[in-house]
Amino acid sequence: MRLSGPWRKVLRSPRGGSAALGLAIVVFCAVFAPWIAPYAYDIQNLPGANRAPSIAHWLGTDEFGRDLLSRIIHGARTSLTVGVASISASVLGGMALGAAAGYFGGAFDRAVTAIVDLTWSFPEILIALILIAIIGPGLQSTMIAISIGYLAQFTRLTRAQIMALKGETYVEATINLGAGSFHVMFRHLLPNALPPVIVAGMLATGDAIILEATLGFFGLGAQPPTPSWGAMMSSGTAQIFIAPWTIIFPGVAIAATVIAINLFGDAVIDALDIRGRLRES
Amino acid sequence: MFSFAIRRLLLLIPVFLVVSMIIFMIIHLVPGDPIDNIVQIGSSPEQIAQLSAKYGLDRPLLTQYAIWFRRLLAGDLGDAIILRQPVTSLIAQNLPHSLALGGLALIFSTMVGIGAGALAAIFRESALDRAVMTLILAGSTVPSFWLGLLMILIFAVQLGWFPVSGARSWQALVLPVMTVGLGGVALVARVTRVAMIDIARKDFVLMLHAKGLSRARIQLAHVLRHALVPVVTILSLRIGWILGGAVTIEFVFARPGLGSLLITSLNQRDYPVVQGCLLMLAIAVMLGTLLGDLVQAAMDPRVRDSVA
Numbered sequence: 001m002r003l004s005g006p007w008r009k010v011l012r013s014p015r016g017g018s019a020a021l022g023l024a025i026v027v028f029c030a031v032f033a034p035w036i037a038p039y040a041y042d043i044q045n046l047p048g049a050n051r052a053p054s055i056a057h058w059l060g061t062d063e064f065g066r067d068l069l070s071r072i073i074h075g076a077r078t079s080l081t082v083g084v085a086s087i088s089a090s091v092l093g094g095m096a097l098g099a100a101a102g103y104f105g106g107a108f109d110r111a112v113t114a115i116v117d118l119t120w121s122f123p124e125i126l127i128a129l130i131l132i133a134i135i136g137p138g139l140q141s142t143m144i145a146i147s148i149g150y151l152a153q154f155t156r157l158t159r160a161q162i163m164a165l166k167g168e169t170y171v172e173a174t175i176n177l178g179a180g181s182f183h184v185m186f187r188h189l190l191p192n193a194l195p196p197v198i199v200a201g202m203l204a205t206g207d208a209i210i211l212e213a214t215l216g217f218f219g220l221g222a223q224p225p226t227p228s229w230g231a232m233m234s235s236g237t238a239q240i241f242i243a244p245w246t247i248i249f250p251g252v253a254i255a256a257t258v259i260a261i262n263l264f265g266d267a268v269i270d271a272l273d274i275r276g277r278l279r280e281s
Numbered sequence: 282m283f284s285f286a287i288r289r290l291l292l293l294i295p296v297f298l299v300v301s302m303i304i305f306m307i308i309h310l311v312p313g314d315p316i317d318n319i320v321q322i323g324s325s326p327e328q329i330a331q332l333s334a335k336y337g338l339d340r341p342l343l344t345q346y347a348i349w350f351r352r353l354l355a356g357d358l359g360d361a362i363i364l365r366q367p368v369t370s371l372i373a374q375n376l377p378h379s380l381a382l383g384g385l386a387l388i389f390s391t392m393v394g395i396g397a398g399a400l401a402a403i404f405r406e407s408a409l410d411r412a413v414m415t416l417i418l419a420g421s422t423v424p425s426f427w428l429g430l431l432m433i434l435i436f437a438v439q440l441g442w443f444p445v446s447g448a449r450s451w452q453a454l455v456l457p458v459m460t461v462g463l464g465g466v467a468l469v470a471r472v473t474r475v476a477m478i479d480i481a482r483k484d485f486v487l488m489l490h491a492k493g494l495s496r497a498r499i500q501l502a503h504v505l506r507h508a509l510v511p512v513v514t515i516l517s518l519r520i521g522w523i524l525g526g527a528v529t530i531e532f533v534f535a536r537p538g539l540g541s542l543l544i545t546s547l548n549q550r551d552y553p554v555v556q557g558c559l560l561m562l563a564i565a566v567m568l569g570t571l572l573g574d575l576v577q578a579a580m581d582p583r584v585r586d587s588v589a
Contacts, residue, residue, distance in 0.1 A: 123526075135311075220547060241438060
């Protein structure tokens with residue numbers, strides 16, 4: 001398979017290449033978790049609780065004697081699912097709102113902008129906590145909370161892109177030739193607005209994984225025994241004196257995943273040369 | 282400047298109304314009868330009827346909001362269900378701890394961030410620059426609660442320099458402030474570095490070199506000074522994030538504070554406390570953003586004229 005220009009540039013750069021490799025490992029763990037994890041994630045073995053890393057348990061065991069490595073591998077599933085699903089929903093919703101607001105303008109644009117500006121100054125964690133107060137804790141609520149928390153960002157970005165593209169000569173020419181709104185929007189504006197929004201979405205996925213872990217750490221995300229990196233650290237805090245590995249390794253998994261996502265996103269930004277377009281006006 | 286401050290303050294009123302309305306709606310949106318969400322466990326039918334009347338729970342929603350809002354302005358946020366005391370007194374006990382942590386973390390981020398960013402810009406492409414860049418990458422990607430746990434593990438459990446948790450002494454503030462601050466340090470350092478490198482290329486800096494000014498004087502008295510404008514802009518935009526970080530970190534270090542109170546209450550479904558904490562945090566974010574805007578306006582006259 002031959003890769004086209006920008007993708008080749010990303011994978012050929014040392015940063016982009018190593019980030020892609022790291023991401024591939026995480027995705028592989030998430031997809032094939034039941035087959036590659038040495039143990040089941042929920043099998044308890046109380047006599048073997050809080051064991052240090054060994055040949056049998058490479059990363060040690062937790063307070064119920066469950067294999068930490070297996071739980072981290074399964075946890076990749078939870079983190080990636082939540083990160084990708086919630087940010088995808090956020091990107092789709094934000095693009096629809098932002099494109100409509102930017103294209104049609106008027107009262108609708110003012111209403112959307114007002115709501116976006118209102119949520120903009122609030123940190124995502126606070127928005128997520130307000131939403132979880134309403135819909136209750138759990139994995140599904142976490143996804144809804146994260147996707148609404150990031151909605152403003154993508155609405156703003158898409159709106160700015162559409163506004164900028166609308167003024168381009170070729171778009172004006174298309175409209176003057178008699179093209180309808182639908183044609184202009186889906187053939188010309190959205191495809192051109194897409195790259196910066198997708199890259200911003202990629203970078204936000206890393207933040208969403210941290211937010212999911214934070215909510216899990218608070219006990220408001222995935223409920224036991226579902227393995228979640230944040231919840232694993234939360235139960236590890238009680239064992240901080242006797243089993244520090246229960247805190248260290250899940251954190252390494254989160255940090256490595258997020259660093260890989262950020263470096264990969266950065267490499268894509270450079271390859272597509274869209275750094276300037278990511279700044280929202 | 283004064284009229285700008287007044288205008289910005291007036292702009293906050295509609296925002297506050299909308300935010301308070303959303304927070305008021307929480308007890309109506311959660312499943313179950315709203316009265317069940319505000320009565321203490323084991324209340325008698327008379328007490329329930331009394332509370333129902335107090336909050337007008339049989340009246341239209343807008344009237345209920347008006348009643349709630351009037352009580353709010355009078356400083357009455359209801360009573361905690363689990364902790365069995367007025368929400369206002371719970372907030373009064375916890376707020377100073379959060380303010381200390383958030384305020385110190387903000388100062389720490391600004392000072393260390395500007396210092397690290399300036400050093401990286403002045404000694405560009407050196408080992409020092411690379412060290413600062415690594416710190417920036419770490420600060421923006423490592424989850425703050427994990428960083429907090431690692432700090433506890435290294436400096437409290439292994440080395441025993443600081444207490445593991447609590448808020449009994451000033452030493453107990455060191456690790457939380459550093460943890461909350463590091464994310465801010467990364468942000469401020471990055472912006473300072475980029476802005477200084479950018480400004481160092483300007484013609485007026487070349488002119489200063491031609492005049493024969495020392496390199497240190499040019500960098501510190503001229504380049505850094507100009508670079509502070511974008512730094513203040515980004516800080517004013519992100520003040521809420523630093524406060525949000527404090528919410529998380531209080532819980533990690535088992536410190537008293539609004540964040541810990543909020544998360545505990547969320548887990549116990551103690552809705553009057555949840556509402557009170559969210560309201561206070563929202564006000565803190567709004568005032569923080571206002572403060573950032575005012576500092577920015579004081580530094581840059583163009584900002585003052587831009588907001589109608």
